[in-house]
Amino acid sequence: MxxxxxxxxxxxxxxxxxxxxxxxxxxxxxxxxxxxxxxxxxxxxxxxxxxxAGMLTRFGPLFQIEKMGGRFCLAAMSVPEEQFEDVARLVNAFPEVAHNYQRQHQLNMWFVVACPDPQAIQTTLERIETATGLAVLAMPKEKEFFVNLYLPA
Known part of the structure; x- marks a missing residue:
């Protein structure tokens, strides 16, 4: 069933x-x-x-942080599977980490860092690297896309 x-x-x-x-x-x-x-x-x-039911995973406002002087940055890490939960706890403990997802890929941990000023992004990513002992790949936003999902009735 x-x-x-x-x-x-x-x-x-x-x-x-x-x-x-x-x-x-x-x-x-x-x-x-x-x-x-x-x-x-x-x-x-x-x-x-x-x-x-997991049909919606998040319901809340979206902010254009850049208009308030801040920045978002998508980041990814390659985390050994046996360390994944421990590394996730370390990463998620940073108040700048907005959300974190596990992926089936060599880069298996993806997360978003949100900071009140652009310079804080790099500092935060370096602190995450220090805390985890793993390299962080930063992927700053180059262009904003708005994707809406409309479902046929």
């Missing part, structure tokens, strides 16, 4: 609608729910269910 979660029409409508952002008002979820023809409690319950 296949346990893969299936998105129904309402789940798809919720995801599609929320990609346009939340309204700035006292009850943004209620306003979105009304737009979808449901109540606020149903919308919130559906979001929790989508997160619990």
């Amino acid at each position: 296949d346990d893969t979660p299936v998105l129904d029409t309402l789940d798809r409508a919720i995801i599609n609608t929320l990609q346009h952002g939340l309204p700035i008002c006292p009850r943004p979820y209620r306003q979105v729910a009304e737009q979808l023809g449901i109540d606020e409690a149903t919308l919130l319950q559906r979001l929790v269910s989508l997160m619990d």
